[in-house]
Amino acid sequence: MSTNIGLPSLTIAFQKAAQATANRSKKGFVGVFVRDAKAQGVHALTSPALIPSELGADNQAYIQRAFTGSDRGEPSKVVAVVIAPGTEDTTALGAGLKLIENQTLDYIAPPPDVTAAEKAVMETWVKARRKAYFTEKLVEPNPATPPDDMGIISYQETDGELAAGSTTYTAAQFSSRLAGILAGIPMGMSSTNASLPEVTAVTARSEAEQIAAINSGNLILIHDGQVAKIARGVNSLTTIPVDGSKDWSKIKIVEGMDLITYYLRTTIQGEYLGRFQNTYDNKCLLIAAILEYLQYLEGAGVLNPGESWCQIDLDAQTNWLKAQGVEVANMTEQEIREAQTGSWVFISCGGRLVDAMEDFEVTFNTLVTLAA
Structure with missing residues (x-):
């Protein structure tokens, strides 16, 4: 472990059966990119009525689709990012991505005419953001190669086969619709089987092709x-x-993980980092705050009831003390927990993320009576 003095360190690790916790007061925020010569910049919208009227009709419709949601809910905010027209390079898109780095977003949708180069830029941006504990997820239409990343939704639809009545769409033109659905799903539900009632035709696939996809x-x-x-x-x-x-x-499980990440990042940085002396008592206060929200998430259907926990990370604290030359062999576990650890706080916490009902097997038995 480095002993260099630099920016305060916040490390969050997710393990298979021990997830950290979350405290997200709001969710369901969508970022939607469009190209237009007018109204360029960032527009935080809480209803379709606030969509800038000077935008082109197609761009307004693309943003409008993000608000639609599903039978399980709608996003509470859509952030429209209007970038300069032209697809010759990725400069305008890159500038637009910088504009939303101070936003809190759950899902982002690319421009409806997104290019392959821009898809690559958005993939790289999302991966870097998530590595830094931000929680954006990209709805990417028809990626050229499988992204293989939990922060990227590979939305596959054959261009022209998706239709709503007499209107057909490319996959990219419907990306905002999918992003809005995903952002509007309550944290106790999944997006599986969420309906799009206006859609009358989709890509034709056999059952085997659906499973393979x-x-x-x-x-x-x-x-x-x-x-x-x-x-x-x-x-x-x-x-x-x-x-x-x-x-x-x-997606549901990752959403729960992202809620956890959001809480740890915003609460520790906003409420604890640099504000308190690094004493055992203050560490216990932080532990109590984390555990309280873990229990909230249990009731919200994100974590399994009764399995959440939070405590000082004894192993990490022991290793840190050893690295400082402290003789720990004769120390009790409680003495290690109460030991001074400079500016470092070592906490471990966990719980079991809960999935939604998606797979069923029902057996129906009938009573057969034989006549004598």
Whole structure:
């Protein structure tokens, strides 16, 4: 561990069965990119009525679709990022991404005419943001190569086969619609089977092709003859890390992880970092605050009831003391917990993220009576 003095360090690690906690007062924020010669900049919108009227009709419709949501809820805010027209390079998009780095967003949708180069830029940006404990997730239409990342939703739809009545769409033109649906799902539900009632046709796939697409990390739409819906709420992650879980490929589980990340980052940085003496008592106050929200998440359907915990990370604290030359062999566990640790705070916490009901097996038995 480095002993150099630099920016205060905040390290958050997720393990397979021990997740940290969250305290997110609001969720359901969408970032939508459009190109237009007018109204350039960032527009925080809480209703479709606030969409800038000087934008082109197609751009207004693209932003409007982000507000639609599903039968499970709608996003509470749409942040429209209007960038300069032209797709010759990625300069305008890069500038737009910088403009939202101070925003709190859950899902972002690229411009409806997004280029392959811009998709690559957005993938790189999202991965870097998530590595720094921000929580944006990209709805990427028809990626050229599988992103294989829990922060990127690979939305696969054949251009021109998606229709709402007589109007057909490319996958990119419908990205804002998918981002709005995902942002509007309550934290206790998943997006699986969320309906899009206006959609009358989707990409034709056999059942085997649907399964193959989902297993390859793609979010697809299906139509059961009555309504179009999301087949399964999955992200593009297919290569599970050694210390990870296959559940990390589910959007609902990652949303829970992101809520946890958001809480730890904003609460520690905003309420604790630099504000308190690094004493055992103050560490206990932080632990109590984290545990309180863990229990809130249990009631909200994010974490399994009764399994949440938070405590000083004894192993990490012991290793830090050893690195400082402290003889710990004769110290009790409580003495190690109460030991001074400079500016470092070592906490471990966890709980079990809860999935939604998505797979069913029901057996119906009938009583057969034989006549004598």
